[in-house]
Amino acid sequence: MTGTLQQLVDRNDIEMIRGWLDSRPPHEIADELARLDAVAAGVPFRLLDKDPALAVFEELDPVDQQRILVGLRDQAFHELVEEMDPDDRARMLTEAPAKVARRVLAGLSPRERQMTAELLGYPPGSVGQTMTPEAVALPRQVTAAQALDVVRRKGAEAETVYVLPVVDPGRRLVGVVELRDLVLSAADVPVADLVDTHVFRARATDPAEEAARLMRETNTIALPVMDSEDRLVGLLTIDDAMEIIEAADTEDVARQAGTAPWPGHYMAVSVWRLARSRAPWLLLLIVASVLTVNVLQAFEATLSQVTALALFIPLLVGTGGNAGAQATTSAVRALALGELRGSDLPAVIWRESRVGLLLGALLAAVGLVVGVVVVGGEIALVIGVSLVIICAWAATVGATMPMLAKRLRIDPAVVSAPMVTTLVDATGLIIYFGVAHVVLTF
């Protein structure tokens, strides 16, 4: 039981690997496999029995599932993909190369292939691709006991039976009944008396993130999904909703730091891939920050007369950047959680400008003291006044930009903290030298 899985695989110690696998739950095994490269991960995976192998496989991210699949022999390959839930299978296929996708679809039973093909017909990132198509629907005119019989007959295949959509003969949604209510009520109560008709629902073409956040807000464990003619086509289950929200949050967090999200596990993604996900933003930002060079060039005369001004450049632009980043991050998160809407823009500008002024006044006090000690009264005054204006400006711009992005239907998280920082750097310098010009010429 000594050493990491990587070390056991390197030593090719089959017995120890078996011991290691036996002592761990599926999600921990999946975590470890995700850290290994494709060849190494195949070794322990092939040592798993069929059921544990499926359980581990279901816990893997789509990219990791693919890496494992590619290394399997035909029989193991087909058993795995046949047993996967249709929505998990569809998610994996959207990210797989065409060769792998064909091999998967070719080996499926007709029933599973049809369900997968339907899910793949929905747009990427939509509810349709993430829902389970195997909902147990109830007719309206049955009793609780009859409904339980339907669940017993059809429930074994379904991903969930806790929320049961009630439909009319045209498969249009009447409402939902919870399994709990069927079990708790008397046998002869009509389902029509138990059905909750004020239910939330999603269209199969809606963005999955929106539907998932609605489920979280309304504490729904399975959300009925409708096609464009309002017929029931599936259910979005809570465990999938949690994964969608987690992935969306991870993406937002990455975007906020000026990184493209990458697929899979941090430790498994290659150094090249990691650099590639960060390079575009860094390049854009360094090009944008050539602006700061231009601004400083414009003030080069002032700068060479009063070199003391240069000493405070990093402090001023740094503080402005920090104040801007705080406001941006607050606004992006509030937008993601639905606390802010596009129409709140004027209110947000009014709030953040006051917050910025308050913070600026506080920091100006520090700036004044440091300024007086290091360079004397006049430049200290320049620093103090600049800090107030820069902070108010940075907080306002920082919160406004994601709100504008939202109004333009761009993902607000694309307005990253580094982007705001870089913008505030250049404008902060203009403010600084502008204030210096006014104060020093009097």
Place this chain on the structure above:
Amino acid sequence: MTGTLQQLVDRNDIEMIRGWLDSRPPHEIADELARLDAVAAGVPFRLLDKDPALAVFEELDPVDQQRILVGLRDQAFHELVEEMDPDDRARMLTEAPAKVARRVLAGLSPRERQMTAELLGYPPGSVGQTMTPEAVALPRQVTAAQALDVVRRKGAEAETVYVLPVVDPGRRLVGVVELRDLVLSAADVPVADLVDTHVFRARATDPAEEAARLMRETNTIALPVMDSEDRLVGLLTIDDAMEIIEAADTEDVARQAGTAPWPGHYMAVSVWRLARSRAPWLLLLIVASVLTVNVLQAFEATLSQVTALALFIPLLVGTGGNAGAQATTSAVRALALGELRGSDLPAVIWRESRVGLLLGALLAAVGLVVGVVVVGGEIALVIGVSLVIICAWAATVGATMPMLAKRLRIDPAVVSAPMVTTLVDATGLIIYFGVAHVVLTF
């Protein structure tokens, strides 16, 4: 139906407010109430009938619940708090002033008061405070039909009946049965045959976030919670787990931007409170960035000889800051999701230093071109070389700091992007002038 709820309340237009309330689901009403101040929010809330009022109340954050409660008359007050789920009530009470808490506890029925008091006995942020104590536990020796009878008798009170813990006579957990399996199996099958004994569980004193992430990883819809002697004391349900994860992520996001998390809705929190949540970090950071002033003072002679060096200060420190922030954010998120552990520190340093070198080389190409155009070859070389070193350094430091925090058992999210940026600003300047010294003296 015109105007926002705020406007209707301002006009005191009771009929319009009623119309507005009737046309919206509880979670939307709760959203709007959260945006109003306490006095204004009380007006529409008191117009709601009892059931919708409870539904709206349950959707509010604990701070907003309190604000509403304080404005209610005794009878409405007691009806509401008596109907709340014990875990929601406990969560609200931990954040309420003593006066409100006493009024709440005094009005409760003995049964509800006892349950609440027990939950309040667990540490803040623990599983115990978030679980529901009303789990329906089954004895091991019954059949499926008998188990369903137990559910029918005791299930009405419970928050969930989909996961049923199976316990021995000492209330120690044997495993769990899903309601689904009871319904789908034949009536005379013993529960002992259906029970899943390899179940995850949490201690009531465990951090709630950890338990919630475990549920998300293992697709569990209710997690058994045990006391220190391994007796069942409750269940953590998936909807509460989702809220815990969302709150934890919001906190992480705020910390990452150098902000203290604030309670409640962005639009409802006061400008003072918002400034207060941001001020401590900004103050700390501005004090830390006095370092940059010191560094520049040390190089003042060089700076006044070669003022052209000053032009590139914001570009260099800005780029370093961005590269550092990217690495920090990636590491913090990977730690939060459990992809990284403290022991990965050497591997992370090795990865990030290579990523940083790659990015630095790329950016150096841009820096060289801009440098040659603006200030000529020699300083351009200084800029290029500095960019390579600064990027490698920033990425390494940025990823290392949260890992170190984790090892020291500090929340890694406290290592904010602005903190890394500020640190990298000062060290980046030292690198820049160091390189300048070497290049320009040859």
